[in-house]
Amino acid sequence: MLKGAAEVFRREGFARARLEDVAVEVGINRASLYYYVGTKEELLVALIEQPAFTMTRHCREALESDAPADEKLRRALQAFIEDLITHPEVVLLFSESHYLAAIPQASDIVTNADAYGKTLLAIIEQGIVSGVFRNDLDPRLVMLGILGMHNWIHRWYVPGGRNSLTEIGDVFAAMVLSGLRP
Structure with a gap:
């Protein structure tokens, strides 16, 4: 049932989809x-709740690792992409997020999305404090920029297209890290 709901929500969009x-x-x-x-709201929540919590857990694991901040950030961004691959229904979290606040x-x-951010x-603040990342950038804006890049992949990514999700994630991570290094 959840698989069918995910397909209907992807095809029709949450607003137009009906339980029928x-x-x-x-x-x-x-x-x-x-x-x-x-x-249908119950179905949307059932589809994305566990994958969303998994994404936050993976980001938290990167933060709690003993690695330097740049490696923590790379791990967090790689985990984001791996979670998109493993849990494609999480795309609904991004494409239908404007409906979630009303459910x-x-x-x-x-609350989990806020915890992820x-x-x-x-991680970004640790990198600034440790000198691994530039200190002239607003950490909150950096975080929002990273989320903007990653949360919108679903709008233009074509499975089987020119680049795989892994390749896209590697390029995004390289761009972010090169922009943050002093």
């Missing part, structure tokens, strides 16, 4: 679907 569309996608009647789920069941996802910010 999900029922058709998974090959059951609408009444049967309502036995398992009451709203009461998604409050933990919204704060974790990434802590």
Whole structure:
């Protein structure tokens, strides 16, 4: 059911998708679907909650490692890309994020997204304090820039296209790190 919902949300967009569309996608009647789920919002939360928490856990693991800040940042950015590959449904977190704030069941996802940003910010701040990163840049803006680059991959990435997600992640990490080094 979740796989079918993910496909419908990707194809139709969350706003236009209906539970009836999900029922058709998974090959059951609408009444049967309502036995398992009451709203499409519940499906969206069920799809992205665990992958979102996994992404934050991976970023936190990078922060808590004994590596220098530039390696921590590289690890966090590589983990982001690996999580996109492993959990393609997480793309819905980025493409449908404007709906999440209005879904009461998604409050933990919204809080988690904030925790991810704060974790990434802590890595950047460690790099500035240790002298690995430039000290003339606003760490919050750096964090937002990194998230902007990565959270919008879903808007233009073409599977099987010119570059793999891993190649894109490597280029993005190289750009970020070269821009942050003194």
